[in-house]
Amino acid sequence: MHMADALVSPAVGASLWVAAAGLIGYSSRKVQQDMDDRRIPFMGVLGAFIFAAQMINFTIPGTGSSGHLGGGMILAILLGPPAAFLTLASVLTVQALFFADGGLLALGCNMFNLGFFPCFVAYPLIYKTIVKDKLSERRIAIGATLSAVLGLQLGALGVVFETYFSAISDLPFFTFVLMMQPIHLAIGIVEGLVSAAIVVFVWKARPEILKWSVSAKPAPAAPLKKVLAGLLLATVVVGGLLSWFASTRPDGLEWSVSRSTGEEELGAPKSGLYAWLAALQEKTAFLPDYDFKGTRNEAAGDPWPAAEPGTSLSGLLGGSLTLIALVLFGLFLKRKKKQHVPH
Amino acid sequence: MSRIESTFFDIGTMDTISRQDTLVHRMDPRLKVLATLLFIVCVVSFGKHEISALVPFLVYPLALTVLGDLPVAYLLRKLLVAAPFAVLIGIFNPLLDQEVLVRIGPLSLSGGWVSFFSILLRFTITVGAALILIATTGYHAVCMALEKMGAPRVFVVQLLFLYRYLFVLVDEASRMVRARSLRSFQGKGTGMSVFVSMAGHLLLRTMDRAQRIHLAMLCRGFDGTIRPFRPLKIRAWEVMVFLGWAGLFIGMRLYNVPRLLGTWVQGFVS
Numbered sequence: 001m002h003m004a005d006a007l008v009s010p011a012v013g014a015s016l017w018v019a020a021a022g023l024i025g026y027s028s029r030k031v032q033q034d035m036d037d038r039r040i041p042f043m044g045v046l047g048a049f050i051f052a053a054q055m056i057n058f059t060i061p062g063t064g065s066s067g068h069l070g071g072g073m074i075l076a077i078l079l080g081p082p083a084a085f086l087t088l089a090s091v092l093t094v095q096a097l098f099f100a101d102g103g104l105l106a107l108g109c110n111m112f113n114l115g116f117f118p119c120f121v122a123y124p125l126i127y128k129t130i131v132k133d134k135l136s137e138r139r140i141a142i143g144a145t146l147s148a149v150l151g152l153q154l155g156a157l158g159v160v161f162e163t164y165f166s167a168i169s170d171l172p173f174f175t176f177v178l179m180m181q182p183i184h185l186a187i188g189i190v191e192g193l194v195s196a197a198i199v200v201f202v203w204k205a206r207p208e209i210l211k212w213s214v215s216a217k218p219a220p221a222a223p224l225k226k227v228l229a230g231l232l233l234a235t236v237v238v239g240g241l242l243s244w245f246a247s248t249r250p251d252g253l254e255w256s257v258s259r260s261t262g263e264e265e266l267g268a269p270k271s272g273l274y275a276w277l278a279a280l281q282e283k284t285a286f287l288p289d290y291d292f293k294g295t296r297n298e299a300a301g302d303p304w305p306a307a308e309p310g311t312s313l314s315g316l317l318g319g320s321l322t323l324i325a326l327v328l329f330g331l332f333l334k335r336k337k338k339q340h341v342p343h
Numbered sequence: 344m345s346r347i348e349s350t351f352f353d354i355g356t357m358d359t360i361s362r363q364d365t366l367v368h369r370m371d372p373r374l375k376v377l378a379t380l381l382f383i384v385c386v387v388s389f390g391k392h393e394i395s396a397l398v399p400f401l402v403y404p405l406a407l408t409v410l411g412d413l414p415v416a417y418l419l420r421k422l423l424v425a426a427p428f429a430v431l432i433g434i435f436n437p438l439l440d441q442e443v444l445v446r447i448g449p450l451s452l453s454g455g456w457v458s459f460f461s462i463l464l465r466f467t468i469t470v471g472a473a474l475i476l477i478a479t480t481g482y483h484a485v486c487m488a489l490e491k492m493g494a495p496r497v498f499v500v501q502l503l504f505l506y507r508y509l510f511v512l513v514d515e516a517s518r519m520v521r522a523r524s525l526r527s528f529q530g531k532g533t534g535m536s537v538f539v540s541m542a543g544h545l546l547l548r549t550m551d552r553a554q555r556i557h558l559a560m561l562c563r564g565f566d567g568t569i570r571p572f573r574p575l576k577i578r579a580w581e582v583m584v585f586l587g588w589a590g591l592f593i594g595m596r597l598y599n600v601p602r603l604l605g606t607w608v609q610g611f612v613s
Contacts, residue, residue, distance in 0.1 A: 317608060
């Protein structure tokens with residue numbers, strides 16, 4: 001399930017963009033380093049294959065409804081994590097641009113949910129430990145099924161967390177978890193069975209393909225850990241900065257810092273850049289305030305500015321006038337263009 | 344079956360639209376990508392109960408649609424197809440947040456409905472902006488812009504390859520689906536086992552194709568880079584246009600134009 005721009009706040013979107021960009025950078029270097037050129041067209045064609053396979057629907061036994069392939073696990077098994085991540089990221093980019101699945105800001109979230117979890121978590125932790133180097137039909141089937149299920153569960157959980165921290169939707173955390181996880185368990189099992197069957201099919205027909213990816217290279221243990229630590233740090237920094245900037249009460253951070261350190265020492269930086277930023281922020285409240293559920297009751301004391309009848313009336317009036325002005329503007333442009341055409 | 348082919352046709356339509364030659368299409372892709380990103384960030388950065396301040400942002404998609412000669416009905420249809428997820432999650436807001444937020448005369452509206460409409464408006468604006476970006480720029484140009492802006496080359500090459508083979512493989516898949524649906528009656532034959540063998544065969548053929556492509560590319564001197572046919576260059580007036588839009592977005596972000604207008608009109612009337 002794709003995360004959508006409309007539900008993402010800039011802080012969450014940007015944090016996960018940073019994470020996804022880091023993973024793309026890491027995977028690109030990895031692919032360039034230790035793979036032969038043959039992989040590059042292979043990745044491209046496999047990405048297109050995922051689209052094509054998604055167009056073949058099948059009926060899910062026992063339900064009468066129809067489903068299609070997600071494809072993350074197949075890619076991970078055939079290509080290995082870095083190349084599979086790049087391929088999935090490209091698939092998601094095309095979906096965001098052409099099919100309006102998700103959106104550009106949520107693209108980072110989607111790459112993380114649907115790419116990172118299956119490729120970098122489920123594949124090494126489950127598939128690799130079950131299958132190891134001993135390829136057999138049963139091992140492949142069990143490994144692929146379980147890791148597809150885990151990957152989708154984590155991805156669904158990712159959607160829940162992102163939605164929750166963006167605080168655009170009012171859904172309470174646990175209700176949303178209870179909605180998402182069981183549905184995605186069912187989807188994951190079907191996806192897992194189908195992925196396993198396809199991988200086994202390929203293995204039977206062309207065993208060398210799977211052997212190649214098994215023996216391709218040692219798992220990149222140490223560098224990946226470093227990269228992940230760096231990514232985590234970057235994500236936290238970006239998220240933290242943005243959500244500080246976002247707080248509508250400019251003294252939010254100040255308040256909590258002074259609460260924990262004992263006030264006066266921090267009085268000094270109130271001039272210069274800090275003060276300027278605070279003033280700017282006070283004036284504009286550039287990003288929405290994230291009323292994390294905990295602070296909600298506190299904030300209830302001073303409700304949204306729009307609550308006064310006067311301002312909501314002027315908002316409605318002004319909004320309608322703006323809309324009319326926009327329509328007129330559009331018609332005007334069209335007129336203008338028509339006049340230009342004859343030349 | 345018709346759905347499958349129409350999805351494919353969609354990419355083709357988008358591609359055709361993006362090959363038009365209008366003022367908007369001729370602008371440098373980098374500036375369009377940057378403008379779209381700035382636009383989206385400005386729009387989603389509003390509080391969740393904001394509606395009126397979002398309205399003026401429609402000016403950007405509107406202007407591009409008109410100046411770029413984009414088919415409005417087609418774009419709206421694409422938006423509708425993509426809407427379910429945002430609507431599905433957003434529809435809970437009215438149930439969960441019933442505190443009255445807006446009161447106009449006898450009418451009152453709960454915070455939940457306000458934020459639901461805000462989600463719908465955000466969805467329309469942001470997704471619309473992404474669709475318009477591709478419709479006025481074209482996929483290749485967007486990829487080239489990404490590379491120029493620092494995306495890893497392997498990833499960009501991957502994006503280009505994916506797009507190129509999308510058309511080929513989707514054609515192949517839709518032929519397979521047509522063949523299957525002509526041979527399956529009352530749902531027989533559309534099950535998982537048939538699907539697996541279809542997808543498996545498609546995969547095997549795909550891999551053979553990849554190998555042939557690679558050989559053919561090597562024969563033509565492929566060295567891992569794809570060279571653009573037309574070099575990108577930014578002209579001064581394009582920068583001015585970009586800065587104008589950027590200033591407008593930031594201005595609309597900082598000042599709630601409709602509310603100011605509304606207050607002014609109210610004051611004027613009374």
